[in-house]
Amino acid sequence: MFSASTIVSAQVSQRNELRREHSFPIQFGPKITLLFFGLGMVSTTNHTANMNISFPYETMDVNGVRTSHVFTGNSDRLLSGQSPQLSFGLDISKPFYVINFTTGFNTTYQGAYYSVGYGRNIYLGHQSQKLRERIANCTWILRPSLHITAFSFSGGNLGNIDNTNTTIYLLGKEAGPTYSTSYGIVKHVYHSDRLAINYKQNQIGIQPKIVFCTNPYKTKMSVQLFVSYFIPLFQSGGLQLIQHSYSDSSHFISKSTDTKIKKHEEITATYDNQPFHSIPFRANNIFIGIAFGVTIF
16 A cells, blocks of 8 residues: 555655756757748739729919819729738747747738737657657747738729829828928939829738747758738728829828728728728738748857
8 A cells, every 4th residue: 555655755756757847958948040031922812803992182283273183093903812922030939939020021012011929839759758858859840829910012003193393182181293302411302293192901910820840959940831821800991192203202191001091081982893981801811931040049
């Protein structure tokens, strides 16, 4: 028969063994991996219908004469199909988890994203070894993670308004016939020839992600294969108002966050002949790709 003291001693021994199993020497401290290049493919639902935007505006010529107009523009260059996307990032890893910071851009839709996430490390193979031995010897890690991501894309140019020797009043903004930019103490004055009206959609959401990657505790070079799905939670669509000169210099009159469609009752917006007041569609997407990096310390 086992005495109570023997049982208690065995339990204490098991707890001490568990503590030793999860007490790592200094070589299992934090690892920082710089992801210097990532390339992937974004796949979205086909949004191939036309988006139409219209709103009233006024112009004033050099003689001070004001004239009323209505701008009408459209675009079918919205988020659809497949498009390549570049990314860069940073992993801060510990044995059981990782914090990731990633940014990237999509040239097809003039889009960009910024993401921060938390993931768990699952060491593959060598299951018969103790945990600390698996961390030191496993080549590959399976890393499920969840990210908070801000993603934006452009729907392209909706049209242009003649800005030559003319002041334009629209959506609470003013675009004069000239604008200036400064570089240090040097100031350049440009004569605007057109005001471009662009559509841009912004959203913040969650992004579940699965990564199959090399173990930073075993190899300096990092290879990551990943798949993620972006689920938008908060979205808004707005108009970018950008002046252009003959010399191709540009000047923002308004960013899309300053000219949200839902804040302007004078804007009439339709997508696929259906009216919308904020965004034409939810911009979900799947991102599949590969990233390369190096563990810097």
